[in-house]
Amino acid sequence: MQAIIRRKIEAGIVRMENQGLKEGGEIFAEAQREKVPVSSIEHLHMKDDIKVSSVRRGDGIRFIVVGQGKKTRWRAHFSEFGTKNQHAEPFIYPAFHENKDRVAQLLADMQRRGMAEG
Template identity: 55%
Template sequence: MARMEMTGINEMLAAIRQKMGNAAENLEKKTLREGGAIFAQAQSESVAVSNINHLHIKDDIKVSGVKSNDGDKYVAIGPGRKTGWRAHFLEYGTSKMPAQPFIYPSFHEQKAKVAQFMADEFAKYLR
């Protein structure tokens, strides 16, 4: 799984929590989900689509709710249950099909944009 960490984010969040109190939690969750939506959009745009009439991975990319692990909050982004089993074939290829990655490249193309978006969203509330 790809990870993105932002330097100085803890200090910024502490300042927001001090200024906004309990509303900071909602801001943090909203910003994480919106940042995840940017990654999801990039994945949807870059995934290969077949001409077969069924649910495509492109139409099943989802952003999870905010989760927490050891105090770190995150959202999971990727294909849902109905198409997830096919996604790894595209991402990594098979013995008979070359890889057509869409998750890893989308993450690296959008990483800076999402970091800037999140920093801007948090900075709005520090003014």
């Protein structure tokens, strides 16, 4: 009986953590969309191709990836770091730096809620 209860608790924790990762990723993605430079050329803009991956697992750690899709990934570093012909207009690092405390607070609040409900 205790093993069943423990598995249910662990499954609930995983669901809560996955939800927190996705919500946190959306915060970072939205911040990138607000900061990314947009040209006047008619093509797929990086702003419209910023995605949040599903929850992944590597070395026992769950994570998500926030960034450009396959169609615009190749040019994101031009804006972020600049080139000899284009000045840098960083949007990835500033979006992360300005929102990391907000996402950490979101995750902490979700843990508190989960423990209170559990």
